[in-house]
Amino acid sequence: MIDRTRHPSPATRxxxxxxxxxxxxxxxxxxxxxxxxxxxxxxxxxxVAQSGRTVVVIDPDPAGxxxxxxxxxxxxxxELHYQEEELLELMLASSALYPAFIESLQTASDPTGYQRTxxxxxxxxxxxxxxxxDLRGVQLANGLGVEPLTVREARELEPLLSPRISGAFLVExxxxxxxxxxxxxxxxxxxxxxxxxxxxxxxxxARGLLHDVSTDAASRVTGVALVDGSTLRATEVVVAxxxxxxxxxGLPEQLNLPIRPVYGDVIRLRVPEHLRPLLTCTxxxxxxxxxxxxxxxxxxTLVIGATQREDGSSAVSVGGVHQLLRDAQVLVPAIxxxxxxxxxxxxxxxxxxxxxxxxxxxxxxxDGDIPGLIIATGFFRHGVLxxxxxxxxCLQLIEGNDDDxxxxxxxxxxxxxxxxxxxxxxxxxx
Amino acid sequence: MIDRTRHPSPATRxxxxxxxxxxxxxxxxxxxxxxxxxxxxxxxxxxVAQSGRTVVVIDPDPAGxxxxxxxxxxxxxxELHYQEEELLELMLASSALYPAFIESLQTASDPTGYQRTxxxxxxxxxxxxxxxxDLRGVQLANGLGVEPLTVREARELEPLLSPRISGAFLVExxxxxxxxxxxxxxxxxxxxxxxxxxxxxxxxxARGLLHDVSTDAASRVTGVALVDGSTLRATEVVVAxxxxxxxxxGLPEQLNLPIRPVYGDVIRLRVPEHLRPLLTCTxxxxxxxxxxxxxxxxxxTLVIGATQREDGSSAVSVGGVHQLLRDAQVLVPAIxxxxxxxxxxxxxxxxxxxxxxxxxxxxxxxDGDIPGLIIATGFFRHGVLxxxxxxxxCLQLIEGNDDDxxxxxxxxxxxxxxxxxxxxxxxxxx
Numbered sequence: 001m002i003d004r005t006r007h008p009s010p011a012t013r014x015x016x017x018x019x020x021x022x023x024x025x026x027x028x029x030x031x032x033x034x035x036x037x038x039x040x041x042x043x044x045x046x047x048v049a050q051s052g053r054t055v056v057v058i059d060p061d062p063a064g065x066x067x068x069x070x071x072x073x074x075x076x077x078x079e080l081h082y083q084e085e086e087l088l089e090l091m092l093a094s095s096a097l098y099p100a101f102i103e104s105l106q107t108a109s110d111p112t113g114y115q116r117t118x119x120x121x122x123x124x125x126x127x128x129x130x131x132x133x134d135l136r137g138v139q140l141a142n143g144l145g146v147e148p149l150t151v152r153e154a155r156e157l158e159p160l161l162s163p164r165i166s167g168a169f170l171v172e173x174x175x176x177x178x179x180x181x182x183x184x185x186x187x188x189x190x191x192x193x194x195x196x197x198x199x200x201x202x203x204x205x206a207r208g209l210l211h212d213v214s215t216d217a218a219s220r221v222t223g224v225a226l227v228d229g230s231t232l233r234a235t236e237v238v239v240a241x242x243x244x245x246x247x248x249x250g251l252p253e254q255l256n257l258p259i260r261p262v263y264g265d266v267i268r269l270r271v272p273e274h275l276r277p278l279l280t281c282t283x284x285x286x287x288x289x290x291x292x293x294x295x296x297x298x299x300x301t302l303v304i305g306a307t308q309r310e311d312g313s314s315a316v317s318v319g320g321v322h323q324l325l326r327d328a329q330v331l332v333p334a335i336x337x338x339x340x341x342x343x344x345x346x347x348x349x350x351x352x353x354x355x356x357x358x359x360x361x362x363x364x365x366x367d368g369d370i371p372g373l374i375i376a377t378g379f380f381r382h383g384v385l386x387x388x389x390x391x392x393x394c395l396q397l398i399e400g401n402d403d404d405x406x407x408x409x410x411x412x413x414x415x416x417x418x419x420x421x422x423x424x425x426x427x428x429x430x
Numbered sequence: 431m432i433d434r435t436r437h438p439s440p441a442t443r444x445x446x447x448x449x450x451x452x453x454x455x456x457x458x459x460x461x462x463x464x465x466x467x468x469x470x471x472x473x474x475x476x477x478v479a480q481s482g483r484t485v486v487v488i489d490p491d492p493a494g495x496x497x498x499x500x501x502x503x504x505x506x507x508x509e510l511h512y513q514e515e516e517l518l519e520l521m522l523a524s525s526a527l528y529p530a531f532i533e534s535l536q537t538a539s540d541p542t543g544y545q546r547t548x549x550x551x552x553x554x555x556x557x558x559x560x561x562x563x564d565l566r567g568v569q570l571a572n573g574l575g576v577e578p579l580t581v582r583e584a585r586e587l588e589p590l591l592s593p594r595i596s597g598a599f600l601v602e603x604x605x606x607x608x609x610x611x612x613x614x615x616x617x618x619x620x621x622x623x624x625x626x627x628x629x630x631x632x633x634x635x636a637r638g639l640l641h642d643v644s645t646d647a648a649s650r651v652t653g654v655a656l657v658d659g660s661t662l663r664a665t666e667v668v669v670a671x672x673x674x675x676x677x678x679x680g681l682p683e684q685l686n687l688p689i690r691p692v693y694g695d696v697i698r699l700r701v702p703e704h705l706r707p708l709l710t711c712t713x714x715x716x717x718x719x720x721x722x723x724x725x726x727x728x729x730x731t732l733v734i735g736a737t738q739r740e741d742g743s744s745a746v747s748v749g750g751v752h753q754l755l756r757d758a759q760v761l762v763p764a765i766x767x768x769x770x771x772x773x774x775x776x777x778x779x780x781x782x783x784x785x786x787x788x789x790x791x792x793x794x795x796x797d798g799d800i801p802g803l804i805i806a807t808g809f810f811r812h813g814v815l816x817x818x819x820x821x822x823x824c825l826q827l828i829e830g831n832d833d834d835x836x837x838x839x840x841x842x843x844x845x846x847x848x849x850x851x852x853x854x855x856x857x858x859x860x
Contacts, residue, residue, distance in 0.1 A: 319759075326752060339747065
């Protein structure tokens with residue numbers, strides 16, 4: 001379905017008053033419009049802005065979705081799952097880009113919460129430790145550094161870990177960032193680069209894509225129609241609005257974006273003064289087979305996450321909160337003495353193969369890619385980690401280049417009408 | 431310490447401009463000033479207003495303290511504790527006054543959330559059931575109706591009770607009210623009775639009591655000094671500001687009000703449509719010796735409470751929330767499917783014998799009671815239940831009467847300088 005209603009064709013000739021209105025509403029034009037102001041959309045906009053192009057982010061509530069809940073672990077190594085080696089490559093590439101990405105944004109007075117702290121993966125029961133040991137085999141086979149620790153060694157690093165844990169593994173290279181600070185910082189940086197008082201972020205919801213109606217359905221995308229009736233002309237449009245992407249008007253009809261909401265509950269705690277620092281590393285645990293993570297911030301708060309629910313409820317789940325508090329206390333009993341300051345539930349955009357939908361899309365087997373359209377959604381649990389690589393890759397595409405390493409993440413890989421050059425990134429899953 | 435600063439004595443004669451300011455600030459005068467707009471203060475004010483007297487409640491945040499957290503159980507029978515039989519008499523008297531109290535307030539369009547639902551006391555383990563059975567012995571000895579239920583009978587009343595509970599006891603006469611609705615309703619009713627646009631509630635903190643400085647320390651209380659520098663003249667002042675009572679200036683120096691904060695965490699949940707009604711009775715459980723209660727509201731929410739912490743922390747406790755969610759799920763497993771909508775922590779004003787500090791106070795052994803002063807604090811976990819009897823008794827005292835039944839709750843029973851006619855209400859505890 002292509003939304004042409006907001007983009008008058010040259011053939012029509014409206015009443016002068018209507019035309020004036022139309023011109024006013026369409027007066028904005030930028031090089032790149034990014035639909036979606038989560039961390040992915042903001043990161044892409046920042047890369048675009050740094051290249052000297054004009055860019056606008058369109059989002060009624062920037063950084064208010066999954067970004068708002070996210071703990072901000074940059075855990076390429078710890079997040080490795082079996083048969084997701086291509087995703088690992090993307091995660092490691094992004095991890096390597098993080099220092100420069102932060103360097104481009106952070107100043108002494110503008111923090112992002114980026115910390116090169118380490119990560120300890122803890123098994124509560126013997127079976128949990130064995131699962132982590134098995135994962136280590138895969139991690140080592142992929143050349144990743146994971147060091148086994150005895151319970152004593154783990155407690156030397158983190159004295160408040162329970163003496164009853166079963167074992168632990170240290171990952172030096174898994175760090176963290178504060179997604180709320182980072183996204184706020186990017187918005188400020190974008191505003192500073194915006195010219196002539198132009199908005200860097202338009203706080204309106206996008207309704208759909210504008211097309212050049214002089215051609216057929218494979219026509220070039222030329223901008224964005226907003227729900228307030230206004231339009232924004234753009235040379236390139238990046239669709240980065242997470243779960244909202246599939247509902248956007250004007251996407252190619254045959255394009256299947258199989259994103260589904262995977263809800264997560266996240267808890268924020270405050271550590272009383274007498275217990276600080278509670279932890280210095282990120283602690284990722286497996287407790288009776290269930291994952292839980294504890295991410296300490298320098299401001300004395302602690303983030304505990306996250307459930308993965310597909311129950312359709314966007315509310316904070318009692319069962320979820322209970323499980324997280326219970327399992328976090330199994331790993332670090334002193335958690336019971338903390339103050340509970342925030343409960344958050346948000347949906348992550350999940351995909352069938354747990355990999356993002358990232359790149360340009362074709363319209364049919366015969367046609368090439370649709371000009372002016374890039375998609376960047378489906379980052380699931382990895383949006384914060386994958387922001388630098390998504391930003392770099394989208395800028396490459398805008399500059400007319402591609403990167404063969406990431407072609408397997410093409411957003412049209414689940415679309416029947418397109419025979420993909422490359423298979424789905426994780427054969428057997430899709 | 432008596433605060434005389436805000437009440438110029440007749441001997442002083444300030445500059446005319448100062449006097450004008452002073453008169454403006456002291457222009458208000460009422461029959462009764464109630465310090466504290468929690469449910470107790472509001473209830474007393476309502477009784478006073480109905481008697482035809484003018485009354486003002488002084489509170490910067492009416493109904494924002496323990497009242498805001500309270501679940502509103504009217505559970506005189508279930509709340510009975512060993513050696514607290516005098517408190518039981520007060521609770522039963524208040525329980526009996528509740529229907530008329532509600533009748534005076536509630537209309538079809540002005541609900542109070544009063545419901546004559548029943549209460550089921552549930553024991554999770556055999557030891558919990560035995561503790562409840564032992565309590566029933568005391569309840570029966572006091573003439574109270576408590577009916578033992580088999581697990582099957584309990585689950586016929588409440589089908590979502592776990593089949594793994596150990597036993598249950600039904601109390602027909604323990605009902606509930608919604609303290610937030612009730613306190614909002616009283617404030618509206620007070621405003622409707624207030625004359626000539628006078629405020630029913632002054633949203634300022636009280637600093638202390640005004641005294642008639644022409645006499646000695648046993649002098650009559652004549653009003654209230656507020657922190658904004660204004661004063662309020664009153665024939666009678668009722669001190670009903672909970673934990674704030676002890677810090678009020680102008681109380682007799684030898685009066686010891688031993689109130690301490692007992693913090694409680696309370697959780698509010700929303701029941702999804704497909705699980706309604708989750709419960710129709712109030713469920714009070716004992717789980718491994720720890721109490722937890724589940725109070726269903728007609729709006730589809732559920733209140734779970736409450737911890738008792740003396741750790742000095744006014745923040746929501748992780749350990750407390752975890753315990754409540756865990757134990758509530760032991761009683762009603764479907765709780766895990768509910769939505770968590772609110773966490774609240776508030777301090778209750780506890781006393782050494784768990785009984786309120788209620789009545790007039792003497793100044794020394796020789797003197798009689800201080801005219802113009804009534805104290806009503808220390809209601810601990812029973813403020814909502816005890817509101818009607820506290821209101822009725824305070825009005826009696828204002829009218830010059832006393833009630834021998836409640837003299838043992840005199841607020842000066844812990845004050846060394848006063849030899850009380852009656853002992854502490856629960857001999858051996860104080």
